[in-house]
Amino acid sequence: MMTDVVEQNGGPARSGASGAAEEPPSSGSPADPAAGGPEGGTGPAGDLDDAANGRPGDRPVDAGTKEPVAAAQIVAIRERIDQIDQALIDLWQERASLSQQVGATRMASGGTRLVLSREREILERFRRALGADGTQLALLLLRAGRGPL
Numbered sequence: 001m002m003t004d005v006v007e008q009n010g011g012p013a014r015s016g017a018s019g020a021a022e023e024p025p026s027s028g029s030p031a032d033p034a035a036g037g038p039e040g041g042t043g044p045a046g047d048l049d050d051a052a053n054g055r056p057g058d059r060p061v062d063a064g065t066k067e068p069v070a071a072a073q074i075v076a077i078r079e080r081i082d083q084i085d086q087a088l089i090d091l092w093q094e095r096a097s098l099s100q101q102v103g104a105t106r107m108a109s110g111g112t113r114l115v116l117s118r119e120r121e122i123l124e125r126f127r128r129a130l131g132a133d134g135t136q137l138a139l140l141l142l143r144a145g146r147g148p149l
């Protein structure tokens with residue numbers, strides 16, 4: 001599976017054709033308005049944002065299932081997913097910053113903005129490890145540092 005990386009609208013990338021990804025498999029009815037509705041106010045959401053999960057602190061987790069054991073497992077696994085996502089974000093930003101430093105150093109010394117042989121090496125490393133999606137990921141990674149070609 002390969003997904004186009006260019007999302008001009010800034011929205012989430014879609015990898016499937018279905019527009020009903022949050023529906024349970026057997027559900028043909030509209031979403032339950034009670035599920036995920038307001039859960040009682042305790043003040044402005046801005047004061048309650050939970051830095052760990054980005055949700056207002058008083059909102060219950062939507063695990064996508066009503067089965068409590070499965071829901072608890074999902075919540076636990078999501079903790080690690082959130083840690084990984086944060087690490088990816090931190091590393092992404094660190095890499096972009098380092099790439100900009102390299103570019104500025106090179107150009108200040110009369111060098112080129114880009115070194116395409118180095119970019120090919122990086123693209124190949126990602127392709128070898130992750131396949132075609134790796135190539136797309138590396139293209140985004142490179143663009144985050146040196147800007148668009």
Ligand SMILES: O=C(O)C(=O)C[C@]1(C(=O)O)C=C[C@@H](O)C=C1
Binds near residue numbers: 099115142
């Ligand atoms: O390694 C370099 O020479 C860089 O400038 C960094 C970097 C990158 O982000 O990896 C960015 C631009 C170059 O064309 C090649 C690689």
